[in-house]
Amino acid sequence: MSEYTNRRPVSLLDVAKAAGVSRATASLVLRESPLVADGTRQRVVETMKNLGYIYNRGAANLRRNSTGTIGLVLSNIGSPFYSTLMAGVDETNEAGSIVTLVANSVDSPDRQIRQIRRLREHNVDGIILCPAIGSDETLAAELARLDLPCVQALRHAELLGGDYVGADYRSGIEKAVRHLVGSGRRRIVFVGATTLHSAARERNEGFRHAIRMHGLNDGLVVAGAPDNAYDVAALDRLLKARNPPDAAVCYNDVIALDVMNRLRSHGRQPGQDFAVIGMDNLPQAAGAFPALTTIATHPREVGQQAAALLQKRIAQLGPSKGEHIIVPPSLIVRRSCGEASVAA
Amino acid sequence: MSEYTNRRPVSLLDVAKAAGVSRATASLVLRESPLVADGTRQRVVETMKNLGYIYNRGAANLRRNSTGTIGLVLSNIGSPFYSTLMAGVDETNEAGSIVTLVANSVDSPDRQIRQIRRLREHNVDGIILCPAIGSDETLAAELARLDLPCVQALRHAELLGGDYVGADYRSGIEKAVRHLVGSGRRRIVFVGATTLHSAARERNEGFRHAIRMHGLNDGLVVAGAPDNAYDVAALDRLLKARNPPDAAVCYNDVIALDVMNRLRSHGRQPGQDFAVIGMDNLPQAAGAFPALTTIATHPREVGQQAAALLQKRIAQLGPSKGEHIIVPPSLIVRRSCGEASVAA
DNA sequence: CGACGGATATAGATCGATCTAAATCCTCCG
DNA sequence: CGGAGGATTTAGATCGATCTATATCCGTCG
Numbered sequence: 001m002s003e004y005t006n007r008r009p010v011s012l013l014d015v016a017k018a019a020g021v022s023r024a025t026a027s028l029v030l031r032e033s034p035l036v037a038d039g040t041r042q043r044v045v046e047t048m049k050n051l052g053y054i055y056n057r058g059a060a061n062l063r064r065n066s067t068g069t070i071g072l073v074l075s076n077i078g079s080p081f082y083s084t085l086m087a088g089v090d091e092t093n094e095a096g097s098i099v100t101l102v103a104n105s106v107d108s109p110d111r112q113i114r115q116i117r118r119l120r121e122h123n124v125d126g127i128i129l130c131p132a133i134g135s136d137e138t139l140a141a142e143l144a145r146l147d148l149p150c151v152q153a154l155r156h157a158e159l160l161g162g163d164y165v166g167a168d169y170r171s172g173i174e175k176a177v178r179h180l181v182g183s184g185r186r187r188i189v190f191v192g193a194t195t196l197h198s199a200a201r202e203r204n205e206g207f208r209h210a211i212r213m214h215g216l217n218d219g220l221v222v223a224g225a226p227d228n229a230y231d232v233a234a235l236d237r238l239l240k241a242r243n244p245p246d247a248a249v250c251y252n253d254v255i256a257l258d259v260m261n262r263l264r265s266h267g268r269q270p271g272q273d274f275a276v277i278g279m280d281n282l283p284q285a286a287g288a289f290p291a292l293t294t295i296a297t298h299p300r301e302v303g304q305q306a307a308a309l310l311q312k313r314i315a316q317l318g319p320s321k322g323e324h325i326i327v328p329p330s331l332i333v334r335r336s337c338g339e340a341s342v343a344a
Numbered sequence: 345m346s347e348y349t350n351r352r353p354v355s356l357l358d359v360a361k362a363a364g365v366s367r368a369t370a371s372l373v374l375r376e377s378p379l380v381a382d383g384t385r386q387r388v389v390e391t392m393k394n395l396g397y398i399y400n401r402g403a404a405n406l407r408r409n410s411t412g413t414i415g416l417v418l419s420n421i422g423s424p425f426y427s428t429l430m431a432g433v434d435e436t437n438e439a440g441s442i443v444t445l446v447a448n449s450v451d452s453p454d455r456q457i458r459q460i461r462r463l464r465e466h467n468v469d470g471i472i473l474c475p476a477i478g479s480d481e482t483l484a485a486e487l488a489r490l491d492l493p494c495v496q497a498l499r500h501a502e503l504l505g506g507d508y509v510g511a512d513y514r515s516g517i518e519k520a521v522r523h524l525v526g527s528g529r530r531r532i533v534f535v536g537a538t539t540l541h542s543a544a545r546e547r548n549e550g551f552r553h554a555i556r557m558h559g560l561n562d563g564l565v566v567a568g569a570p571d572n573a574y575d576v577a578a579l580d581r582l583l584k585a586r587n588p589p590d591a592a593v594c595y596n597d598v599i600a601l602d603v604m605n606r607l608r609s610h611g612r613q614p615g616q617d618f619a620v621i622g623m624d625n626l627p628q629a630a631g632a633f634p635a636l637t638t639i640a641t642h643p644r645e646v647g648q649q650a651a652a653l654l655q656k657r658i659a660q661l662g663p664s665k666g667e668h669i670i671v672p673p674s675l676i677v678r679r680s681c682g683e684a685s686v687a688a
Numbered sequence: 689c690g691a692c693g694g695a696t697a698t699a700g701a702t703c704g705a706t707c708t709a710a711a712t713c714c715t716c717c718g
Numbered sequence: 719c720g721g722a723g724g725a726t727t728t729a730g731a732t733c734g735a736t737c738t739a740t741a742t743c744c745g746t747c748g
Contacts, residue, residue: 118443289608355704
């Protein structure tokens with residue numbers, strides 16, 4: 001049994017008839033209006049249960065012109081970092097009984113526009129967007145055209161008056177450098193530098209700034225590329241040079257873990273004669289060998305805040321925009337940056 | 345500028361009027377019907393563009409009684425494994441221009457039911473469900489009541505006539521044991537055994553069966569718990585015993601990575617005097633030190649297949665059910681199970 | 689007794705598309 | 719010229735809720 005017969009489902013009108021009230025009254029009961037008498041309410045509720053009534057939110061949406069859904073456009077679902085962000089978004093959304101529609105731009109601006117249109121057709125009430133690499137004025141134009149609340153997360157393109165929730169990559173990197181300097185490191189290399197998006201650029205700035213602050217050697221930078229790639233040959237060259245670096249701050253944990261392996265193949269021991277710091281605090285960082293020191297960027301919190309901000313925008317329907325919420329990063333010290341400085 | 349004014353959006357009727365045709369004709373143009381004359385079509389399309397018309401799928405859904413959305417209920421968004429599954433689902437869905445609504449049961453049967461109801465209210469056309477630990481007949485009853493196509497993924501509860509897409513955990517574990525035996529290991533322990541859900545039970549069976557097949561010592565099993573926990577004390581005891589194991593097959597990669605660290609704290613070298621095999625082929629497996637041998641369970645493919653199967657069910661509206669699609673696992677050999685057997 | 693007013697209940701329009709059934713429009717043929 | 723018949727087009731009902739404005743009920747008070 002239980003073949004999904006396409007039988008017409010029970011509608012509010014059916015309920016109303018069965019309960020001997022009008023459609024309007026039944027609707028009021030649904031929305032728990034104080035206008036309806038207790039007896040009536042009970043009778044209707046009872047009838048709903050008996051008939052197995054299921055609320056048709058779609059019909060209500062049409063009339064109310066809002067759906068209780070929002071779209072989440074990520075540049076790469078599937079990456080643990082983004083899926084944690086999503087978990088945060090969904091958590092906050094669910095608390096406000098909002099459902100999340102996901103879309104994956106795979107860091108392609110074209111796909112991104114298509115996804116946003118698709119979401120718009122489904123009448124999402126707003127969008128949380130992690131702008132794809134290469135997002136340009138086309139995106140801004142489209143968003144303006146769609147006339148839809150939009151909060152950017154993690155990265156920001158220059159959209160007019162944008163709300164934004166992200167991590168403080170700049171100060172995160174600065175913290176990392178300060179920590180390394182504090183434990184005696186002097187030749188610090190930044191691995192994975194790109195200018196692909198705001199989050200990458202902020203890291204570069206943080207590194208440059210910190211290096212200058214501490215009066216260190218400038219220019220120790222290994223270029224990165226999309227998809228957690230970096231210029232491995234360049235790193236190898238640096239390691240083989242006369243005056244090799246003694247510490248690395250990496251674009252993120254994935255790169256940092258790879259750098260640690262790379263070091264070993266050069267006969268260096270990460271955590272002993274070379275300090276490595278990553279960024280993001282992915283689950284694998286703690287379990288790595290040696291455990292990876294990292295700058296936690298708290299994607300779950302970013303997701304929660306972004307969802308909350310979007311809900312606020314949707315509710316207030318119009319006024320002030322351009323809020324920036326920055327979730328402060330925290331340095332999590334583990335063995336990969338030298339035994340001396342670690343407790344456990 | 346670009347405050348999202350709540351101005352009434354352009355409707356199909358507006359377009360029709362402006363183009364000098366009827367609402368019906370405009371609708372036909374939308375759906376690319378061959379019934380409408382070329383000239384008319386062009387005129388209408390033009391008008392749509394000029395007015396900035398946006399298709400209101402919600403309204404259409406109401407009439408058509410289908411929404412082009414499906415719900416994906418996961419037991420733990422946020423985990424990389426599930427987010428990869430989701431990426432697969434979304435990929436296939438998107439190809440069929442279906443959008444994915446996500447919901448997180450956090451492995452709680454109550455939440456799971458609530459989530460399913462919520463999705464149902466949003467008129468999803470079907471559901472992909474990774475049943476929460478402890479799912480029981482309540483779930484089956486609810487699904488029957490909702491009368492909605494449902495494909496189970498990765499785990500299956502005993503839902504009447506269920507479609508299911510998953511990995512072949514049983515044969516995966518068997519492969520792992522065979523490989524270890526082939527490279528001379530004899531005392532193989534299974535770390536992380538639980539009976540919490542079908543995927544866990546299948547692994548246990550695979551292990552027991554393989555052990556028997558190869559005539560090995562029975563009973564080397566360390567119990568697991570939800571959330572990638574396992575009985576660490578028990579493992580420690582085994583390692584300190586007179587006749588310690590020389591290899592471990594683990595419930596999944598997360599546990600395997602932890603086991604490798606554990607081994608080191610007992611002075612054993614994973615990949616040299618002890619072989620470790622994980623399961624899932626998470627991204628961190630390849631980057632671990634030593635790189636982790638693992639049984640790839642291909643969550644992305646599972647997601648794609650599940651989405652495809654669900655689309656099929658939705659399309660055919662009724663007939664045959666109970667299809668089981670099993671994605672074969674593959675053993676990926678890396679350094680963690682002994683240098684001899686590795687190429688690179 | 690009739691009017692007033694708070695408490696309930698409801699009729700009917702409405703959201704924006706799709707669908708059915710029927711109306712027009714042409715062209716061409718007898 | 720009348721009409722058959724394919725090609726287009728359309729009026730109007732419909733999906734299932736919400737909203738506005740109005741009706742009805744009933745107790746109370748002047």
